[in-house]
Amino acid sequence: MTGMALLGAGRMGQVHAAAIQAAGARLAVIYDPVTPAAEALAARIGAKVAPTAADAMADAQADAVVIATSSDTHVDLVIEAVRTGKPVLCEKPLASSLADARRCIATIGEAAARKVFLGFNRRFDRGHASLRAAVHGGQIGRLEQLIITSRDPFPPPLAYVPRSGGLFRDMMIHDFDMARAILRQEFVSVTAHGSSIIDPEIGRLGDIDNASVTMLAADGAIVTILNARRCAFGFDQRIEAFGSAGMVLSDNPRQSGLKRFTADHPGTPAPILEFFMERYGDSYAAEIRLFLECVRDGREMPVNARDGLMAAYLAEAATASCKQGRTIHLTGPDQEFGDV
Amino acid sequence: MTGMALLGAGRMGQVHAAAIQAAGARLAVIYDPVTPAAEALAARIGAKVAPTAADAMADAQADAVVIATSSDTHVDLVIEAVRTGKPVLCEKPLASSLADARRCIATIGEAAARKVFLGFNRRFDRGHASLRAAVHGGQIGRLEQLIITSRDPFPPPLAYVPRSGGLFRDMMIHDFDMARAILRQEFVSVTAHGSSIIDPEIGRLGDIDNASVTMLAADGAIVTILNARRCAFGFDQRIEAFGSAGMVLSDNPRQSGLKRFTADHPGTPAPILEFFMERYGDSYAAEIRLFLECVRDGREMPVNARDGLMAAYLAEAATASCKQGRTIHLTGPDQEFGDV
Amino acid sequence: MTGMALLGAGRMGQVHAAAIQAAGARLAVIYDPVTPAAEALAARIGAKVAPTAADAMADAQADAVVIATSSDTHVDLVIEAVRTGKPVLCEKPLASSLADARRCIATIGEAAARKVFLGFNRRFDRGHASLRAAVHGGQIGRLEQLIITSRDPFPPPLAYVPRSGGLFRDMMIHDFDMARAILRQEFVSVTAHGSSIIDPEIGRLGDIDNASVTMLAADGAIVTILNARRCAFGFDQRIEAFGSAGMVLSDNPRQSGLKRFTADHPGTPAPILEFFMERYGDSYAAEIRLFLECVRDGREMPVNARDGLMAAYLAEAATASCKQGRTIHLTGPDQEFGDV
Amino acid sequence: MTGMALLGAGRMGQVHAAAIQAAGARLAVIYDPVTPAAEALAARIGAKVAPTAADAMADAQADAVVIATSSDTHVDLVIEAVRTGKPVLCEKPLASSLADARRCIATIGEAAARKVFLGFNRRFDRGHASLRAAVHGGQIGRLEQLIITSRDPFPPPLAYVPRSGGLFRDMMIHDFDMARAILRQEFVSVTAHGSSIIDPEIGRLGDIDNASVTMLAADGAIVTILNARRCAFGFDQRIEAFGSAGMVLSDNPRQSGLKRFTADHPGTPAPILEFFMERYGDSYAAEIRLFLECVRDGREMPVNARDGLMAAYLAEAATASCKQGRTIHLTGPDQEFGDV
Known part of the structure; x- marks a missing residue:
């Protein structure tokens, strides 16, 4: 042992x-x-x-x-x-x-x-890992679009925001890694948009609480990442991989197979798994x-410090893109972005 | 009569x-x-x-x-x-x-x-109209993210491509109008990405077959539109509206309520409705x-020539953004975009 | 024409x-x-x-x-x-x-x-017809169990009950025909149970408002029919066909593809189609x-007066079984059941 | 500890x-x-x-x-x-x-x-327990129909059949207990039907491999239990509770949230959980x-030896009903059934 x-x-x-x-x-x-x-x-x-x-x-x-x-x-x-x-x-x-x-x-x-x-x-979540295996196993042919949605149930405490590094480094870092793990190629550009629509206080602290990132791969595949710091129905964690032969979707798993049918609830499923320990435990x-x-x-x-560097690099590039209002063309992890 | x-x-x-x-x-x-x-x-x-x-x-x-x-x-x-x-x-x-x-x-x-x-x-599709009513009726609170996915079953004939006006004007025009109809406000910026990953011939004709557009609304809401000219499982037409109080999703309706359960098909639903006359008839x-x-x-x-102008304007801006590789800040339908 | x-x-x-x-x-x-x-x-x-x-x-x-x-x-x-x-x-x-x-x-x-x-x-409902085609086409192998659920949104007016002929002849008649259409063989026995649990007044009028019927086919296949005169979530019309190679399920179709996700509605689909003109129109x-x-x-x-006779015969046998508290062995449409 | x-x-x-x-x-x-x-x-x-x-x-x-x-x-x-x-x-x-x-x-x-x-x-399965809580908590009003479906992935070895006690005692015993746990009242009658349609050898050994049981509660609620010794798509374990105010359904949970969309699989979900250790572990x-x-x-x-006796009693009554081809009126666990 x-x-x-x-x-x-x-x-x-x-x-x-x-x-x-x-x-x-x-x-x-x-x-x-x-x-x-x-x-x-x-x-x-x-x-x-x-x-x-x-x-x-x-x-x-x-x-x-x-x-x-x-x-x-x-x-x-x-x-x-x-x-x-x-x-x-x-x-x-x-x-x-x-x-x-x-x-x-x-x-x-x-x-x-x-x-x-x-x-x-x-990467080791059962649904996400199955999606990755399906993509790598050729089930959807050539990957053309990848959409990763990550929404937390509620925003972090305001006190945490200034030392978090910002949404791209603190929250979207998982999604940058997931995109790389699914595509198995590096990206040629990153364009990031964000806003502080949930809580303007987060904006005053220099961060955002909603974000959308588009990354282009060398072969033309388009990756979209959507993040939100708050989600009324729980921990929304989905991946959609679309390709020449079809699509696989890693949807939010449910707490059980229960479904309720009443006048107001004509087939309501059980809630999705709660925050990360229930979902990703x-x-x-x-x-x-x-x-x-x-x-x-x-x-x-299979996932190592080199991957950690690359995720940090993409997070940095996204932060720069969002602040500078422009598409960043990626040259490698030694790239400098000016003031971010 | x-x-x-x-x-x-x-x-x-x-x-x-x-x-x-x-x-x-x-x-x-x-x-x-x-x-x-x-x-x-x-x-x-x-x-x-x-x-x-x-x-x-x-x-x-x-x-x-x-x-x-x-x-x-x-x-x-x-x-x-x-x-x-x-x-x-x-x-x-x-x-x-x-x-x-x-x-x-x-x-x-x-x-x-x-x-x-x-x-x-x-706008008058039963699912999309219900989504719009839910958003306007306040069911999801303040709208923060809108994701519109439109994928055609198969690409148009190559001969049609040069006179189509390009994907943004020919195909995504519906989605620009839908975004406006749901948000009921104009947008401040458009960023478009595209590639010809389905058929390089489409690229040689100066068009794209996969596209992603991000639009920001003045209040910080983020709209993402995803288009593909080919979809192996049919006419994929979905809208996701995410807000402060929840989400509504207009998913692809099915040809019937049939579900198949076999070793290979552990719960396969009936196919989605086929091309536009079945889906939108x-x-x-x-x-x-x-x-x-x-x-x-x-x-x-309720939807008029003014809306037609605004959709054409967004399509023009997206075409310019994609060609020029930059975010376009929107000033109104008289805006000029240079060479598009 | x-x-x-x-x-x-x-x-x-x-x-x-x-x-x-x-x-x-x-x-x-x-x-x-x-x-x-x-x-x-x-x-x-x-x-x-x-x-x-x-x-x-x-x-x-x-x-x-x-x-x-x-x-x-x-x-x-x-x-x-x-x-x-x-x-x-x-x-x-x-x-x-x-x-x-x-x-x-x-x-x-x-x-x-x-x-x-x-x-x-x-028989010509899109979902039910697809189920029948799947069964007859061998998709589930040999049919072993068939479960037909028919529930009306609300009970008929009390005044209608005495002249309705009773639940088996008035309401379950559709399901007897459906069972015959799916199995394509006649049955060897019928056992019916019923109760007036929705409205005791219906019981006082000599009828029932909830019923369960079991029919055995000569080859051992077991058919279960469930009826209720009231259903809080609408017109519940489902068929489940289970066989040696799998199962097909004709589930209630929905008014649209809309799904709602809120704290209380974590994925609630659109209501099922309403009463018979919407569902079976x-x-x-x-x-x-x-x-x-x-x-x-x-x-x-393909469905004719002979089928009308056989459905009437099964309804009569079920009525007799329920009243007499015994399994009825079926001999053909000339069979007499004593006092029903 | x-x-x-x-x-x-x-x-x-x-x-x-x-x-x-x-x-x-x-x-x-x-x-x-x-x-x-x-x-x-x-x-x-x-x-x-x-x-x-x-x-x-x-x-x-x-x-x-x-x-x-x-x-x-x-x-x-x-x-x-x-x-x-x-x-x-x-x-x-x-x-x-x-x-x-x-x-x-x-x-x-x-x-x-x-x-x-x-x-x-x-009783402690998350889905089944949620269904029971919903029923007991009044979510569906008064219970009118209960349908329990239990299907094993594959039949037991033939050598096991003669010493199994028969399907009702060996397999349906769980469902008898579940019915009692959900209804919280005893039953007034049991009617059982069975056949050996999966494997005639099981019939020759005096047992059945498909069964349907109907039980009436004193208040008129109708319970249906469906068992099959083989199921091509896995371990099919569902409960449907229907009442005056709606329905709850404990459906088979899935191995993950993965869904596949291809021409042949227009939305196929992940397989259901496998045999009992995965489903009920x-x-x-x-x-x-x-x-x-x-x-x-x-x-x-909360579930004790008395419940064990009552489940054994219902299994005995169902065995007698199936063999004798008649409805058994239940009088209590001391009841004798003649030759079973």
Whole structure:
């Protein structure tokens, strides 16, 4: 049974702790800068607490490292973890800025970057993964249009907005990765539009709460991403892939198969799955299982730090496009965008 | 029983002939430049044939005029029909170019323009009309995102492409009108992307076969229109309106309520309604009924030549945006776009 | 254009008048015992009025006869119409009692009975007809279970109950015919259960308002029919056919493709089609078209007076089973059931 | 953390072992007559192995007992477990015959019977439980019709048929319990029909593979249960509850929200959940959690040995009805049915 060191015992740390157990691995040691948080989680699981991240990574019972601390610490911990030579899974995002993401790859090198699993867990959602398999398996022929819709149930606290990096980096980052995972090619242009129609206060803080992004692939495929920070009917997460031979749609799964038929409800289905732990909960365990398989087989990670860099790059380009009111032609992750 | 003069006995003329009968009006007289076409239709219906359009419009039994000739004749016939003082319904588009549409309005004047019914029949589709009523009735609160998807079953003949005016003017014109009808405000910007991914030959002819358009409304609402010239599963016509209090979706209706459950088909529904006469057939009769009601009540037409001008203007702007690779800021239907 | 004589200008007469026109035939002459009713309909359509049924049937412009008078007159009019030698379509039921149905067949003879079209219009509903085609085409292999659900939006007026013949003869008669049309074999037993749970007054009048019938076919297939006289969400009309290779389901069609997503309505579809004219309206025109085709080709009618007799026989057997609390083993339409 | 003794380490023992862990309890000790089976499971979980059932039940770390041995041992183990005074959960069925079920209740007494949790796990399926809550909460008014459909993906091995007790006792037993749980009243009559249409060999072994049962409740509500031993599209498990104010439907949940749109698949959803562990897996953990709650609160078990007796009684009555070709009027679980 593989032993794991877990860095971070906050919300995402707890998600990964549960996923590690569900995947049949052993959570050996936990570190969190807030020691009582580490202790509480360790007590519940039956794990050790390490006084520093370095101690946790170095622990003899830790065969692999999972990083689930705050986003701004990811890069330094990834670099440190890579140096231990142990396999590393880092929760998304790779970095809190594109500059930091570049520094991470530059420091560890391209080869090592491809060995760091980056936790874009939505890739492992059953519906989204089935859609991806259908597209890659040729079920819809050549992909012509991809539409990704991500709407959160409610906006983040206003206090969070200024340090979030903005909607494109904070929320749409998942969708940039998903678009890349489905298309398996890079994009030639990004055009972003946004507005703060939900809450003008978000606009005053320099951010947006509704956004639409169009990306063109080299072969002419058109990607549309729609985000909203609030959705009255829950966590709206859909993907539509349209191609020469048809379409696949990953629709919102439902809490159950119940349908209600009354005068006012002539066939109302059960609510969609609630926020991310209900919708994407299983995908974290699937992610850990895939990570362990790749470790066992010595494989390159199918979603890795390089993907983290590319998602950060697209988020940066979208931010620039939206601010500058123009289409950005993409040249690669070293591209500079002026003032964003 | 209102008597109608029908100009045009081709495909759209026949559609309107059937709609006139279904709406309980009388088709009195028919004109078509190809006299045998007029004669064949007149014989089937029991109507007269007029030797010229002017004769048809002037016929004593014609209380109103329906124009369903080729697009390039619409403007002159509208002008002529308006001069007779009889109520006019003109099949879309108002004109085959923005310049011509401007000329039409300039000639007949704004007041008369609002009395010419323009046949954007999709407004009267049962699903789309219910969506519009739900949005205007406040069911989804404030509209934040509107997504219109229009995909034809198969591309037009290549020979048609050069004289079609291009995808934005020929196909997306319906969607521009629908967006205006749903939002009830004008737009501040248009950004269009397109590619000829279905058939490179279409690209060589200077047109596109896949397109995505983003329009911003003054209040921050974001409209996305997706078009494709080919769709393997039929005539894909959907609208999604998302707002502060929820979403309404006008999905493709089905040929029946049949569902098939086998190992390979675990719940496959009946096919969606086929090409436009099956999907939108009823909407033509609804359009004629509404036209007759407005005539009877002396009302302004709810969709009129002014709307035809505005749709042509958006199509022109989208064409310019796509060709010039930039967002177009909209100033009004007199705006010039340079080389398009 | 085939000319038709229509007997009956009441509700069903008007339905058939519209269907005759929609099918492209000509309604030549109308008879109704209430002459003003005939005159009103005739004026609307542009038809003649005949002073007697015999005159209508004998009219030189009547190539065929449609009977849509009250149920208790059907048998005598069918006999009279058959004697004219003209093709006959009779609205269901064939007779208001099994004895009368037997008398009809005995009088006209088996051969003529197969030439009288009996108006079980639901056979021509698009969804139900597709289901039947799928079953007969082998899509679900060997049929093992058939479940027919028919629920009316609201119960009939209490005054109608005593002269209705009871639920099995008045309402379930459609479902008995549908079961026969789908199975294409006769049944070996009928077991019926019923209760008056909607309105005890219906029970006091000797009838029921909820019923369940089980019929066994010779090959072991099991048919279940469920009826209710009231349904809060509308006219619930579904058929489920289950077989060795899968299942087909004819579900209630919807008024449109609209779906609503709000906190309370997380995906509520449009209401189902309302009462029978909205749900089954098209099927009357399809029925007339099929009748005219069979007349033109000199074919036996695919649903005929013999089918009317068999449906009446099953309704009688179900009535007996429910009253006597026992399974009835079926021997043929001459079978007597004692006191029912 | 409550410690559990588990009797039985076969398929159902393993299901309960997983459910115990998922429910956050501790599996302390395992017994199985096949010692290596007990040892293998114990090793995987980290539990002790007891040499006899009595030792397992008496174990100091066992606060409660879960019985998951073969059906014919349930009664004696329940009696023995009740004598230890520890809370007991017994996998369904309570007994392999009605006589044995009666003996169980007679031996332990009515009061104790209500303290033995009987594992009718489908009550805890999310969809079915929501339907039950909707019915009991008054959402559909007064219940008038209940239709339960249970179809297995494939028939049992022929060798199993003779010792299965027959379809009503082996398969429909779940549905009898579900009907009681939803109606919360006993039934006045049972009428059963069956046939061996899937495999005549099953008929030659004296059993059936397709069945339909109708039960009447005292208030006139009509219950229909449909079973089939084979279903081409998977594990078809649906419940429809129809009442004075509407209907609720617990439909088959899907493997994901994926929908496929191609020429042949115009909207095909993902397959339904596979056999019982995928469909009902979560319900076993929910069952254990509820059991533990009732233990903690000293409550009567919401589904108990008395319910096990009543389900066995209805299965016996249905078997008699089917064999004897008559409606059985129900008088209570002591009723004798003659030769069944």
